[in-house]
Amino acid sequence: MYRILQAYLRSFLAPDSGRNENLQARISGANARVESIFLCSLVSAVSLLVFFTSPLEAAWQPSLAVGIQTNGDSIDFVPTGGTAALSLRDEKKVLLKYPAAQIIHVKIQGNEICVNGKPVSSDVLNFKEEKEGVADSLRWSLKGKSYRGSLRITKQGAKLIVTNLIPTEDYLLGTVGEEMPPDWNAEALKAQVVAARTFALKNRKRHAREGYDLCNTTHCQVYGGVGAEHPSVEQAVKMTHGEVLTYQGKLIDAVFHTDSGGMTENSQNIWGSDVAYLAPAKEIQQKTMPWNLSIPEAKFIATLAKNGFSIGTLKRVELSPLVIGKEGKDRFLSGRVKAVKFIGTKGSVSISGNKLRDMFALRSTLFEMHLSRGSIGVQGYGWGHGLGLSQWGAQAFAKQGMKYDDILKHYYRNVAIKKLY
Numbered sequence: 001m002y003r004i005l006q007a008y009l010r011s012f013l014a015p016d017s018g019r020n021e022n023l024q025a026r027i028s029g030a031n032a033r034v035e036s037i038f039l040c041s042l043v044s045a046v047s048l049l050v051f052f053t054s055p056l057e058a059a060w061q062p063s064l065a066v067g068i069q070t071n072g073d074s075i076d077f078v079p080t081g082g083t084a085a086l087s088l089r090d091e092k093k094v095l096l097k098y099p100a101a102q103i104i105h106v107k108i109q110g111n112e113i114c115v116n117g118k119p120v121s122s123d124v125l126n127f128k129e130e131k132e133g134v135a136d137s138l139r140w141s142l143k144g145k146s147y148r149g150s151l152r153i154t155k156q157g158a159k160l161i162v163t164n165l166i167p168t169e170d171y172l173l174g175t176v177g178e179e180m181p182p183d184w185n186a187e188a189l190k191a192q193v194v195a196a197r198t199f200a201l202k203n204r205k206r207h208a209r210e211g212y213d214l215c216n217t218t219h220c221q222v223y224g225g226v227g228a229e230h231p232s233v234e235q236a237v238k239m240t241h242g243e244v245l246t247y248q249g250k251l252i253d254a255v256f257h258t259d260s261g262g263m264t265e266n267s268q269n270i271w272g273s274d275v276a277y278l279a280p281a282k283e284i285q286q287k288t289m290p291w292n293l294s295i296p297e298a299k300f301i302a303t304l305a306k307n308g309f310s311i312g313t314l315k316r317v318e319l320s321p322l323v324i325g326k327e328g329k330d331r332f333l334s335g336r337v338k339a340v341k342f343i344g345t346k347g348s349v350s351i352s353g354n355k356l357r358d359m360f361a362l363r364s365t366l367f368e369m370h371l372s373r374g375s376i377g378v379q380g381y382g383w384g385h386g387l388g389l390s391q392w393g394a395q396a397f398a399k400q401g402m403k404y405d406d407i408l409k410h411y412y413r414n415v416a417i418k419k420l421y
C-alpha cells in the first residue's frame with residue numbers, strides 16, 4: 001500500500017530524481033514512516049484507515065533548501081527559543097550543543113571550517129533543534145533576519161554557503177508576503193500561494209550546482225524568513241495546504257509577474273518555446289500601470305551601436321499604434337511589440353520587443369515608441385514579462401468576487417489544482 005503513496009509522491013516530486021539529496025532524504029524519511037505505519041496496519045483492518053488519516057502522513061511535506069548566504073568565508077548567527085545541535089555531514093550524532101542566545105561564529109581558517117575558533121573536520125555542518133520532534137520554537141537569527149527550520153553550512157572552496165532547510169509550507173510563510181502585499185484580497189493571496197508553492201517545487205533543483213534548491217532573491221522567489229510573515233499570508237497558506245497546479249499530471253512552471261497591462265502573453269513570444277498552459281488571458285482593465293521613459297537620441301544611438309546595430313543618425317521609428325487584443329504585423333495579440341523598425345542615415349534595423357526591453361531596461365514590451373525633438377519617447381503599460389499570473393490582474397478579479405482556483409485557471413490554461421500532500 002505504501003508503494004502506491006510512494007509512487008504518487010515520486011510522480012510529482014522526483015520526475016528526474018537523484019540530484020536532490022535533501023528532497024530524496026525527505027521522501028525516504030516519509031517512506032520509512034509510512035512503511036512502519038503499514039506494518040502496523042497488518043495487525044488490524046481498522047488500522048488501514050489510520051494509514052490514510054495518520055497525523056504523521058498528513059504532516060509530511062517536502063523540504064526546500066534555500067540559499068541565504070552564497071558568498072563570504074564566515075557567518076555569525078544566534079539560535080533563539082531553543083538549543084542548537086551541531087552534527088556533521090549526514091551523521092545523526094550530535095557533536096556540540098549551543099544554548100539559546102549564544103553567538104555561533106563559523107569561519108574558514110586555512111583550509112578548515114572553525115566553529116567558535118575550534119576546527120571541525122567536515123565540509124558540511126548541520127545546525128538543528130537539539131531534540132527532534134519538539135515544538136517548532138527554535139529560530140536562527142543571522143544578518144538581521146530570523147529563520148525557521150535548520151541551517152546547513154557547506155564549505156565550497158574558499159566560500160561558506162549557508163542554506164536554510166525548511167518545510168515547503170514554512171517557506172511560503174516567508175515568501176508570499178515579499179511577492180504580493182499581505183493586505184491584498186484573500187483570494188488573490190491564495191492564488192499567489194498556490195503559484196508560489198508550485199513554482200518552488202517545480203524549480204527546486206534550480207541551484208543544484210551551488211548545493212541548494214532555490215535562492216532567496218527575485219531570481220527564484222524573494223524569501224525573507226520570519227520577519228516577512230503576516231497573518232493574512234499564514235491564513236492563505238493554511239487554506240491551500242499542499243495545493244499545486246498541474247498540467248497533464250505534472251507540476252507546471254507557475255511563472256507570474258506584477259501586471260500584464262491588459263492581456264497576458266503566450267510563452268512562444270517571450271521564451272521562444274511553446275508551453276501550452278502559458279497562453280494569452282484577458283484582464284478586466286486595459287492599459288494598466290502606465291510608465292514613461294525618455295531616452296536622449298545620442299544615448300539611444302550609442303546603445304544600439306553597442307548592441308551591434310549601427311544605423312547612423314535616427315530618421316524615423318516605425319511601430320503601429322498599440323491595440324490590446326488585435327495581432328498586427330509588428331505586435332502580438334496582447335499588443336506587445338514583436339519588433340520596432342529604426343531607419344537611420346546609414347541603414348535600417350528591426351529589433352524585437354524583447355531585445356529592446358533588455359537593452360533599455362523597459363518595464364514591459366507593451367509600449368508605444370516615438371522619435372521627437374532629439375529623444376525617443378516610450379509610453380508603456382504593465383510590469384514584467386507578461387507570462388502566467390498577473391498579480392494586479394489577480395487582485396482585480398478577486399475584488400470582483402472571483403475565487404482563487406478560478407483566478408489560477410484563468411491565467412494558467414487547462415490546468416488542474418491538486419492536493420499534493
Ligand SMILES: [Zn+2]
Pocket residue numbers: 206207214215216217219220221
Ligand atoms: Zn535563484
